[in-house]
Structures are given as structure tokens and as C-alpha cells.
Amino acid sequence: xxxxxxxxxxxxxxxxxxxxxxxxxxxxxxxxxxxxxxxxxxxxxxxxxxxxxxxxxxxxxxxxxxxxxxxxxxxxxxxxxxxxxxxxxxxxxxxxxxxxxxxxxxxxxxxxxxxxxxxxxxxxxxxxxxxxxxxxxxxxxxxxxxxxxxxxxxxxxx
Amino acid sequence: xxxxxxxxxxxxxxxxxxxxxxxxxxxxxxxxxxxxxxxxxxxxxxxxxxxxxxxxxxxxxxxxxxxxxxxxxxxxxxxxxxxxxxxxxxxxxxxxxxxxxxxxxxxxxxxxxxxxxxxxxxxxxxxxxxxxxxxxxxxxxxxxxxxxxxxxxxxxxxxxxxxxxxxxxxxxxxxxxxxxxxxxxxxxxxxxxxxxxxxxxxxxxxxxxxxxxxxxxxxxxxxxxxxxxxxxxxxxxxxxxxxxxxxxxxxxxxxxxxxxxxxxxxxxxxxxxxxxxxxxxxxxxxxxxxxxxxxxxxxxxxxxxxxxxxxxxxxxxxxxxxxxxxxxxxxxxxxxxxxxxxxxxxxxxxxxxxxxxxxxxxxxxxxxxxxxxxxxxxxxxxxxxxxxxxxxxxxxxxxxxxxxxxxxxxxxxxxxxxxxxxxxxxxxxxxxxxxxxxxxxxxxxxxxxxxxxxxxxxxxxxxxxxxxxxxxxxxxxxxxxxxxxxxxxxxxxxxxxxxxxxxxxxxxxxxxxxxxxxxxxxxxxxxxxxxxxxxxxxxxxxxxxxxxxxxxxxxxxxxxxxxxxxxxxxxxxxxxxxxxxxxxxxxxxxxxxxxxxxxxxxxxxxxxxxxxxxxxxxxxxxxxxxxxxxxxxxxxxxxxxxxxxxxxxxxxxxxxxxxxxxxxxxxxxxxxxxxxxxxxxxxxxxxxxxxxxxxxxxxxxxxxxxxxxxxxxxxxxxxxxxxxxxxxxxxxxxxxxxxxxxxxxx
Amino acid sequence: xxxxxxxxxxxxxxxxxxxxxxxxxxxxxxxxxxxxxxxxxxxxxxxxxxxxxxxxxxxxxxxxxxxxxxxxxxxxxxxxxxxxxxxxxxxxx
Ligand code: FES
Ligand code: FES
Numbered sequence: 001x002x003x004x005x006x007x008x009x010x011x012x013x014x015x016x017x018x019x020x021x022x023x024x025x026x027x028x029x030x031x032x033x034x035x036x037x038x039x040x041x042x043x044x045x046x047x048x049x050x051x052x053x054x055x056x057x058x059x060x061x062x063x064x065x066x067x068x069x070x071x072x073x074x075x076x077x078x079x080x081x082x083x084x085x086x087x088x089x090x091x092x093x094x095x096x097x098x099x100x101x102x103x104x105x106x107x108x109x110x111x112x113x114x115x116x117x118x119x120x121x122x123x124x125x126x127x128x129x130x131x132x133x134x135x136x137x138x139x140x141x142x143x144x145x146x147x148x149x150x151x152x153x154x155x156x157x158x
Numbered sequence: 159x160x161x162x163x164x165x166x167x168x169x170x171x172x173x174x175x176x177x178x179x180x181x182x183x184x185x186x187x188x189x190x191x192x193x194x195x196x197x198x199x200x201x202x203x204x205x206x207x208x209x210x211x212x213x214x215x216x217x218x219x220x221x222x223x224x225x226x227x228x229x230x231x232x233x234x235x236x237x238x239x240x241x242x243x244x245x246x247x248x249x250x251x252x253x254x255x256x257x258x259x260x261x262x263x264x265x266x267x268x269x270x271x272x273x274x275x276x277x278x279x280x281x282x283x284x285x286x287x288x289x290x291x292x293x294x295x296x297x298x299x300x301x302x303x304x305x306x307x308x309x310x311x312x313x314x315x316x317x318x319x320x321x322x323x324x325x326x327x328x329x330x331x332x333x334x335x336x337x338x339x340x341x342x343x344x345x346x347x348x349x350x351x352x353x354x355x356x357x358x359x360x361x362x363x364x365x366x367x368x369x370x371x372x373x374x375x376x377x378x379x380x381x382x383x384x385x386x387x388x389x390x391x392x393x394x395x396x397x398x399x400x401x402x403x404x405x406x407x408x409x410x411x412x413x414x415x416x417x418x419x420x421x422x423x424x425x426x427x428x429x430x431x432x433x434x435x436x437x438x439x440x441x442x443x444x445x446x447x448x449x450x451x452x453x454x455x456x457x458x459x460x461x462x463x464x465x466x467x468x469x470x471x472x473x474x475x476x477x478x479x480x481x482x483x484x485x486x487x488x489x490x491x492x493x494x495x496x497x498x499x500x501x502x503x504x505x506x507x508x509x510x511x512x513x514x515x516x517x518x519x520x521x522x523x524x525x526x527x528x529x530x531x532x533x534x535x536x537x538x539x540x541x542x543x544x545x546x547x548x549x550x551x552x553x554x555x556x557x558x559x560x561x562x563x564x565x566x567x568x569x570x571x572x573x574x575x576x577x578x579x580x581x582x583x584x585x586x587x588x589x590x591x592x593x594x595x596x597x598x599x600x601x602x603x604x605x606x607x608x609x610x611x612x613x614x615x616x617x618x619x620x621x622x623x624x625x626x627x628x629x630x631x632x633x634x635x636x637x638x639x640x641x642x643x644x645x646x647x648x649x650x651x652x653x654x655x656x657x658x659x660x661x662x663x664x665x666x667x668x669x670x671x672x673x674x675x676x677x678x679x680x681x682x683x684x685x686x687x688x689x690x691x692x693x694x695x696x697x698x699x700x701x702x703x704x705x706x707x708x709x710x711x712x713x714x715x716x717x718x719x720x721x722x723x724x725x726x727x728x729x730x731x732x733x734x735x736x737x738x739x740x741x742x743x744x745x746x747x748x749x750x751x752x753x754x755x756x757x758x759x760x761x762x763x764x765x766x767x768x769x770x771x772x773x774x775x776x777x778x779x780x781x782x783x784x785x786x787x788x789x790x791x792x793x794x795x796x797x798x799x800x801x802x803x804x805x806x807x808x809x810x811x812x813x814x815x816x817x818x819x820x821x822x823x824x825x826x827x828x829x830x831x832x833x834x835x836x837x838x839x840x841x842x843x844x845x846x847x848x849x850x851x852x853x854x855x856x857x858x859x860x861x862x863x864x865x866x867x868x869x870x871x872x873x874x875x876x877x878x879x880x881x882x883x884x885x886x887x888x889x890x891x892x893x894x895x896x897x898x899x900x901x902x903x904x
Numbered sequence: 905x906x907x908x909x910x911x912x913x914x915x916x917x918x919x920x921x922x923x924x925x926x927x928x929x930x931x932x933x934x935x936x937x938x939x940x941x942x943x944x945x946x947x948x949x950x951x952x953x954x955x956x957x958x959x960x961x962x963x964x965x966x967x968x969x970x971x972x973x974x975x976x977x978x979x980x981x982x983x984x985x986x987x988x989x990x991x992x993x994x995x996x997x
Contacts, residue, residue: 037187102184103411140806330924568968
């Protein structure tokens with residue numbers, strides 16, 4: 001089986017890779033491009049640890065074929081901070097102790113970023129439902145929800 | 159000794175919410191977890207698993223797989239050497255079956271290949287000839303004298319007669335005259351409970367990267383709660399010296415007890431040894447459910463007598479736990495913990511440990527306690543309803559306190575249960591009004607907490623900054639707490655301290671991160687290591703000043719003359735002493751090695767308000783508050799996090815989570831879609847109220863906090879749901895169909 | 905059945921409480937007396953005086969001394985008037 005050549009953009013930069021036809025975007029990101037910030041918790045679309053954006057839309061990268069990234073604009077956790085400067089969400093997650101083990105954190109941050117871009121002033125309930133596709137087993141979500149709401153408030157003030 | 163460690167003091171750093179050193183790496187994606195490591199020439203490992211619950215392996219033909227291009231090694235049970243009976247042998251046989259597959263998902267062969275696709279293809283080429291045997295997955299079936307025997311030779315000497323060979327251990331605790339106690343009661347009830355097996359549900363699957371050298375040394379990178387224990391187990395299984403195997407713990411994506419042992423590591427090492435190349439082995443989520451270590455399922459009977467004014471006169475419980483195809487001691491903890499919250503004149507528990515054709519259980523947060531205490535706390539609640547008594551009043555009336563003889567034997571020293579109950583009673587949540595279809599439940603919980611082997615090394619670097627080297631994987635912010643304790647003890651800014659979790663080649667042994675031990679035991683060793691470094695710095699200052707070292711004291715991060723008689727010298731800061739250390743005798747560090755004792759038990763009380771939809775049977779948790787004694791909360795945000803996380807796991811256990819087996823003994827829900835853990839929209843904010851009743855066994859009064867939080871939610875939810883629907887629930891999880899059935903009087 | 909231990913005059917006798925399922929090994933006694941001044945001596949004396957306890961001692965035991973659980977530190981001193989309770993080895997949480 002010959003490999004597919006994919007040209008794409010990742011976090012604002014041109015990227016290309018070779019992949020198997022049945023390879024997922026998650027596998028390509030992690031194993032070919034070594035962008036291991038995106039995590040695999042289930043491989044079946046149920047945990048959200050592999051969340052990325054594709055052309056601005058929130059996607060579970062374990063459910064998308066790598067070949068489909070051709071010509072797309074991919075956003076991963078590695079692109080969230082601007083150099084050394086953390087995104088407001090990242091800062092608020094640290095401040096609110098919204099992570100314990102941290103394995104779910106990249107997925108939550110990418111998903112929360114996508115939420116706040118659509119809805120800068122979400123209610124607690126809206127945040128909870130938006131993030132219902134992201135599993136966290138450590139925190140009971142309490143501090144995550146607080147961090148997202150606080151980040152939203154700060155972004156509105158800015 | 160251990161009991162007089164605690165000294166009251168005003169804290170400068172401890173108790174504040176400091177930024178966590180590893181947090182930036184974790185929010186930017188830079189932190190490296192088990193599956194994130196890549197090394198040159200790395201092969202991909204995959205495991206073939208039994209589709210049968212119980213089958214004799216008559217033959218395995220791996221020749222076709224070996225012949226496939228790109229396959230570098232194939233491993234089966236026959237590759238592993240013989241070793242003496244014990245836990246390492248059980249782990250060996252669990253990570254790779256030998257003559258029998260003991261459960262659906264049991265590993266039977268493994269391959270290493272140049273790509274995942276080739277490895278998967280190779281697995282399909284392996285021919286295993288099975289002889290299917292009768293299987294048993296449920297406790298009561300497995301106990302019957304004529305049940306299929308899962309494994310022979312494990313029965314301990316004190317197991318009563320009349321059971322199959324699957325009943326391997328028996329544990330009885332208690333004191334007093336039960337008959338006399340029950341005779342004093344106004345009401346005695348006997349109730350039976352069942353809880354399903356649940357999984358820790360850590361989001362990171364098990365992962366290991368093994369690299370075996372031609373010289374017989376090996377390196378292992380692994381997500382684990384205890385890399386020293388992994389080394390110990392793997393070295394024994396592969397029959398190599400522990401010193402030849404260096405294990406590095408990656409960042410760990412959750413464990414909750416489930417990563418305290420090995421599931422794939424010996425296989426990764428054996429594949430690497432045979433292939434002569436590094437091998438990465440990562441479990442899929444399905445494999446995690448089928449072949450890592452869920453907790454036990456249980457069947458429990460409780461009998462309890464109470465007077466009409468709410469005094470428990472006697473209580474007994476019989477606990478039957480199954481934890482899969484290998485021995486474990488979980489039921490023993492259940493039997494010890496069941497009545498630990500109460501001051502009872504007559505009490506007895508009897509625990510039976512049963513083998514079944516299910517995966518080998520692993521610890522799950524306060525192992526054995528949640529289900530036992532669920533049953534007991536449900537019966538207490540039912541009796542409170544019977545006599546129309548306030549459930550917290552009744553618990554206060556019967557609460558264990560200093561001087562109470564615990565149901566598991568010893569007499570309690572200072573403990574925090576009464577204070578915790580009083581805090582719950584006084585909290586506004588307890589008296590808040592309830593809406594239609596809503597009800598409130600309360601329950602207590604308990605855990606022992608452990609200490610254990612700990613090594614810490616603390617170096618005063620030449621610029622006066624501090625490196626604390628410790629050996630326990632940081633699951634939920636332990637590095638920040640340890641750095642804070644070092645800063646506190648040395649009197650230096652928190653920012654100048656960095657805590658590092660090191661590999662097994664760089665520091666003495668450390669017990670697994672278990673039993674809520676790290677902040678307690680590693681904290682204790684860190685404080686002692688800091689004290690050793692302080693003594694050395696005072697000695698250096700004494701030399702510089704030419705005075706007696708007893709005439710130097712350490713205060714606010716500086717060496718100072720002890721008093722006017724010691725001489726007039728300007729204080730020497732840690733920076734100044736560090737800068738001169740080469741010239742005053744060499745590098746300065748302190749270290750401490752100890753088997754830490756005196757961990758101190760911990761109690762918690764939870765309150766939950768639920769709303770049950772009478773049409774669908776769906777339960778919504780509308781308000782939840784956790785009260786727990788932390789001794790001293792070093793970093794309150796992470797203590798709250800432990801309490802909230804434990805509560806959320808307990809809520810999942812109470813309402814949704816369960817291992818479901820079909821007629822063939824196959825697990826039917828090995829994925830997050832059908833094994834549903836709580837999501838953000840299932841839960842309210844979880845309020846955490848921290849009590850601080852100092853632990854006399856720790857210099858700062860710290861107690862373990864990680865586990866107690868999962869104990870009360872099972873009964874808290876069951877009591878709340880039972881009150882909401884007006885019918886008592888006796889089985890977990892309380893899924894909507896089960897609740898509907900109870901409402902309809904089924 | 906265990907025979908009564910011989911008492912040299914110099915070592916204090918300590919009462920050790922056993923959990924229920926071990927009482928079969930001590931002829932039904934819930935509490936036994938051994939000569940000991942520390943954890944290790946308690947365990948050794950129990951194994952010597954009550955051989956039927958050996959399988960459990962080999963599996964591992966901890967001691968609660970005055971209400972505090974000591975996992976396995978052999979040289980933890982014990983006073984003659986301390987409350988000593990035998991516990992299974994406290995590991996695996
Ligand atoms: S790994 Fe993609 S959703 Fe879990
Ligand atoms: S912090 Fe561990 S899973 Fe979310």
C-alpha cells in the first residue's frame with residue numbers, strides 16, 4: 001500500500017506528511033509530526049482528549065482521516081499560546097488549579113477556546129453542555145468550569 | 159517517635175495557593191506522558207487477547223506472524239522464566255497467559271513490528287487453539303461448591319468449609335457480644351446490597367516504552383504510580399537485577415490506584431529483549447477496560463440494631479467480593495473499614511474473597527471501603543427513617559472518637575469525625591429548602607491512609623536555589639506541595655525551589671504513590687532533608703565565623719549567631735552560604751530515607767441533593783458538598799481538587815458505571831460510550847469544605863486526602879435517591895431502569 | 905494447641921490483640937501475651953508461640969500501637985502498657 005502525501009497548515013504554518021490511507025489525523029499529528037500535545041484517551045470519539053480545530057471547527061482528531069487534512073487549517077494545543085505568552089484560558093486553568101493529572105487539559109483548552117470564539121459570554125450551563133464531550137476523571141469539572149467562565153469574563157473586559 | 163512529630167507553627171508558604179511548576183507544560187501540551195515518547199529505531203508492540211472467558215490454551219502457532227516482513231519479535235507465555243509463587247508471578251501470569259486464558263481480554267501473545275499496521279496484521283496471523291472451559295463471572299455462582307474453578311492452589315488456611323476453591327481467603331474482625339447487643343435494640347434489620355465492578359477510568363491508557371540493551375541492562379519509560387515497584391516486579395519477572403533496569407516515570411494521566419501495578423511492562427521488556435530494539439506498547443481504551451485492573455464487585459449483607467433514640471446497639475456485615483482471576487486483599491480492607499465510623503459495643507464483619515473469570519482487580523481509591531461503607535450507611539439511613547431521626551444527629555450520637563475501639567481493633571487516637579459531622583450539620587446546605595422530587599442524602603466515609611518507604615534528596619545549588627529530588631509520580635499536584643514544604647522549612651521563597659520526580663537510577667526506593675501517602679510521607683522526608691541541609695549550612699556559617707556550630711541558628715532563610723554571646727556577625731543568607739560552599743567543604747545537600755509511619759486515618763462526610771424524574775428514573779445531582787479532614791491542607795486548591803474528584807467518581811459509581819458481562823463471560827461495554835463516566839453537564843459545582851485537625855504523625859500535621867473522598871458518595875446518593883422516591887435502593891449503579899423499577903414497586 | 909510461653913524475668917509481657925479470623929490459631933483467644941519490647945519481637949514471639957499464625961505472618965502483618973498503625977517498622981519500641989493490635993499488612997491502597 002503506498003502512502004498518501006498530505007499538505008496542510010498546522011497552527012498557522014505549512015506542514016506536510018506521508019500517511020496510510022486509514023490513518024487518523026490524531027495518529028499523523030502524534031506519530032508523524034510529533035505534536036504529542038494532542039492526546040488519545042479512547043480513539044472512538046468519546047473523550048475529547050484529541051480535540052483540535054479544522055478550519056475553525058472543533059473536531060475529534062481520532063475520528064478524522066489524516067488524508068482529509070489536505071488543504072485544511074489545523075489548530076492544536078501547541079498553537080494556543082503566542083510564543084511564551086499564554087492564552088487567557090491557559091492562564092486561568094493554571095490559576096484555578098483546573099488540572100490535576102493534566103491529560104485531559106489540552107482537549108479542554110482547545111474545546112473551550114472554540115466555545116468562547118462562538119459565544120464570548122456563556123452561562124455555566126452552556127459551558128457544561130459544550131464541554132460534555134470532554135472527559136475529565138480527576139477534577140469533578142468544578143475548577144474547569146470556573147476557569148472557563150473566568151477566562152470568558154477577562155476576555156470580555158479586554 | 160512518629161506520634162510527636164507535629165509542632166504548631168505559623169505558616170508562611172504552606173496553606174497558600176501557589177502556581178504549580180508542571181502546570182505550564184500541561185496547558186501548552188509540552189508535558190510528556192506515557193505514549194508521548196519517541197526514540198530512534200522504535201518498534202510498535204501489540205497484544206493478542208483471549209476472546210474467551212475461560213479456556214485452556216492447547217497450542218499457539220506464531221510462525222506465520224514471525225514470517226511477516228517487518229515483524230521483529232513474537233512473545234508468548236512460554237518466553238517468561240519460572241519464578242517463585244507470589245505477587246510477581248501473579249502479575250507475570252496476568253500480563254501473559256500461560257496454559258489458561260482466565261478472562262475475556264487476557265493476553266495470550268504479543269508482537270513487535272516496524273509499524274502499527276504490520277503489528278496488527280501479525281496478530282491476525284497468530285493461531286491459538288483453545289479448549290473452552292466453563293466460566294464464572296458472578297460472585298454467588300463462583301462460591302458454589304461445584305463452580306468451575308478459576309485457578310487452583312490459592313486457598314488460605316482459614317477459609318471455612320463448604321465453598322468452591324474460588325473462595326480463597328476469609329477475614330473476620332470485630333468485638334463484643336452481638337446477641338446481647340441485638341437484644342437491646344428496638345429494631346433490628348437485615349439488608350442485602352450489590353455493587354457492580356467499576357473502573358478507575360483514568361483518561362490516559364497504559365503505555366510503556368522498553369529498551370533492552372545487548373549488555374543485559376534495560377530502560378523503561380512508563381506511566382505508573384510507582385516506577386520503583388514496576389522495576390521490582392519486572393526485574394523479578396524477567397529474572398534480572400533491579401539495578402540493571404532503570405525505570406523512568408512519565409507524566410501520568412490519572413491512576414486512582416489503577417496504575418499501582420504492571421499490565422504491559424514485562425511484555426514490552428520481553429519484546430524489546432527479543433527484538434533487540436526499543437518497543438513502545440500502548441493499550442487501546444478497549445484493552446484498558448478488558449485487561450487492566452477494575453475494582454471489585456460486591457455482595458454485602460448488613461444486620462444492625464438501633465434503639466428508638468438512635469443508638470446503634472450491635473452491627474454485623476458479611477462481605478463477598480470478587481476481584482477477578484487472581485488473589486487480592488481488597489475484601490480485607492472492606493471488612494476492616496465497614497464500621498470504622500462508629501463507636502460500637504458489639505460488631506463483627508466477615509469478608510470472603512472470591513476468584514472469577516474477570517480481569518485481575520487493581521486498587522481503586524480507598525480499595526474495598528466504598529462498597530462496604532455504602533451498605534452500612536444505607537442501613538443506618540433506613541433506621542433513621544424508621545425512627546424519624548435526623549441522620550446527622552444519629553451519626554454524631556454513634557460517631558467514633560478518641561478512645562473508641564475501632565471495629566478493626568485498635569483504639570482511636572485523636573480523629574476528626576465528630577468535627578467533620580458538626581461542620582456538615584452547621585453548613586447552610588444541610589438546612590436549605592428542597593424542591594419537588596428532590597431529597598437530601600448524607601453519609602460518612604473513612605480511609606486508613608498509608609506512609610511507606612520514601613527517599614528524598616534536597617540540594618542547595620550554588621546560586622542558593624533548591625532542587626528537591628523525589629521518586630513518586632505526581633498525579634495531582636504533589637510537586638507543588640513538596641516544593642512548598644521545602645520552602646517553608648528552609649525559609650526561602652517558593653519560587654526558588656523546584657521539585658523533580660526522578661528515575662529509579664537516581665534515588666533510593668520509593669513506595670508506589672498509593673494510600674494517599676505522597677504529601678504525607680514525601681512531605682515528611684522533604685522536611686527532614688531540609689532540616690539536614692539547614693544543619694549543614696549552620697555548620698558552614700560557624701566555620702566561616704570561627705565559632706561553635708551550636709552557636710548558630712537558622713531563621714528566615716539565614717544562618718545567624720544564636721544570641722549575643724555567640725558573637726556579632728551579620729546573618730549569612732542561603733545564597734551566600736551556597737556561593738561559598740565549594741570553599742567551605744563542598745556541595746551542600748540534605749537527604750532523608752524512611753519507612754514513614756503514623757499516616758493518620760481520615761474521615762469525610764458528604765451531603766447531596768438529588769432530583770429524581772419519576773417518569774424516566776433519571777437522577778440529577780443538584781447540590782453537593784464534601785467535608786473532609788486534611789490535617790493541614792498544604793495547597794488547598796489541590797486538596798479541594800482531590801475531594802471534588804473523589805466525589806465525582808463516587809457519583810459515577812452510584813449512578814451509572816458498571817462492568818456488564820454477557821452469557822459467554824465477555825465484557826459488553828469496554829468503551830466510554832457504554833461505560834459512562836460523569837461528564838460536565840451531569841454535575842453541579844462540588845463544594846469542598848476542608849477541616850484541619852492536625853495529624854500528630856507529621857511535622858506540619860498533614861494527613862492523606864486522596865482517597866476518603868470516594869467513600870461517602872455511594873451511600874450519600876443512594877440515601878438521597880431512596881428518600882426522593884420513597885423506596886429503598888439496594889443495588890448500584892442506580893441506573894434509570896433500576897430506579898423506575900423501584901418506583902413501580904418491582 | 906499452643907503451649908504456654910516460657911517467661912524470662914527480664915522482658916516485659918505485652919498483650920497483643922488478634923483479629924477474629926486468627927483466633928483459630930490461638931485456641932480461640934482474642935488476646936495473647938508475648939515478651940517483647942519492639943515490633944519485631946512481637947512478631948517473632950507470635951510465630952514461635954503460635955505456629956499456626958505463621959502463614960499470616962509470612963503474608964505480612966502490621967501493628968497498631970496505641971491506635972497508630974505501623975506498617976512494618978521492626979524496631980518501633982513498644983511500652984508494656986501500650987495497646988498492641990495485630991493487623992494485616994497495610995499495603996495496596
Ligand atoms: S481520543 Fe478522540 S475522542 Fe477520545
Ligand atoms: S485532570 Fe486528569 S483527567 Fe482531567
